[in-house]
Amino acid sequence: GQQLNQSPQSMFIQEGEDVSMNCTSSSIFNTWLWYKQEPGEGPVLLIALYKAGELTSNGRLTAQFGITRKDSFLNISASIPSDVGIYFCAGQQIYGGATNKLIFGTGTLLAVQP
Amino acid sequence: GAGVSQTPSNKVTEKGKYVELRCDPISGHTALYWYRQSLGQGPEFLIYFQGTGAADDSGLPNDRFFAVRPEGSVSTLKIQRTERGDSAVYLCASSQGLAGETQYFGPGTRLLVL
Numbered sequence: 001g002q003q004l005n006q007s008p009q010s011m012f013i014q015e016g017e018d019v020s021m022n023c024t025s026s027s028i029f030n031t032w033l034w035y036k037q038e039p040g041e042g043p044v045l046l047i048a049l050y051k052a053g054e055l056t057s058n059g060r061l062t063a064q065f066g067i068t069r070k071d072s073f074l075n076i077s078a079s080i081p082s083d084v085g086i087y088f089c090a091g092q093q094i095y096g097g098a099t100n101k102l103i104f105g106t107g108t109l110l111a112v113q114p
Numbered sequence: 115g116a117g118v119s120q121t122p123s124n125k126v127t128e129k130g131k132y133v134e135l136r137c138d139p140i141s142g143h144t145a146l147y148w149y150r151q152s153l154g155q156g157p158e159f160l161i162y163f164q165g166t167g168a169a170d171d172s173g174l175p176n177d178r179f180f181a182v183r184p185e186g187s188v189s190t191l192k193i194q195r196t197e198r199g200d201s202a203v204y205l206c207a208s209s210q211g212l213a214g215e216t217q218y219f220g221p222g223t224r225l226l227v228l
Contacts, residue, residue, distance in 0.1 A: 001158035001173060031214060042118070042205050042219025043157065050214070088156050092214075100209070101147065101170060102217065104156030 002027075006089055006105030013079055014113050021108040022073040023089030031092040032065050032072040033102070038085045046087075047074070079112050086110070116140065118220035120206050126226045127196055135191040135223045139208030146189050147207040147217060148181055157205050163189060164211060196227045 006023045013019060023032075031050055035043035047058050049065035049072060056063055062075045072089055089105040119138045127133050139146050144165055149157035159173040163183045171181075178196075183189040193200055203224050207217040 003156055003158070006156075040221060042207070042221050044219070045216050048214075048216070090156075100145065100214070100217075101159040101162055101173070102149075102157070104149075104158070107154075107156050 004105040010109040019076040029091030120220040137206030143208035144211035
């Protein structure tokens with residue numbers, strides 16, 4: 001099945017560092033989402049973006065919807081140990097009779113050393 | 115309130131056997147989704163229900179996979195003649211059914227086919 005290109009694949013950082021990850025697609029989406037998944041759990045929504053160029057924050061997280069509608073990035077500032085997990089981008093079509101299914105990226109594994 | 119629940123949490127079966135995976139969505143959610151997550155990958159869409167009907171089953175890999183939602187609430191994903199390649203985490207998500215509504219994921223069922 002289709003998966004979006006997400007980079008980097010993994011990151012190993014020190015507590016307090018900032019983190020940036022991005023996601024690209026060959027297809028246009030009208031919604032971009034960022035999820036976090038911890039071991040043994042399902043993905044949990046962090047941020048949703050609905051308009052090209054939109055920049056949205058949720059605490060220490062900031063995400064942007066690319067102008068071309070084919071990319072998005074997520075920044076985490078001042079990382080803490082509980083930020084550990086796998087981060088997934090997801091694209092979604094929510095108009096034109098689309099079924100709202102999510103197309104996920106390949107994931108970025110984040111490890112934070114105290 | 116209760117989130118999405120999935121049973122069993124783990125399932126080990128032998129090649130060729132039949133399995134059923136159950137999803138209990140959040141009460142009142144009309145939309146239900148099944149995704150499959152292979153090791154080291156993002157979730158991949160399988161099927162989407164709006165109410166009792168399968169509105170989009172384009173992600174089902176072959177005719178060994180089938181899902182039902184007879185009363186518009188609980189859903190069962192059925193896999194016939196399991197193969198080793200079916201081993202994955204099967205995730206269920208539900209939403210209120212309106213365009214762009216957040217999909218809430220369950221913890222998944224880890225299926226291992228020996």
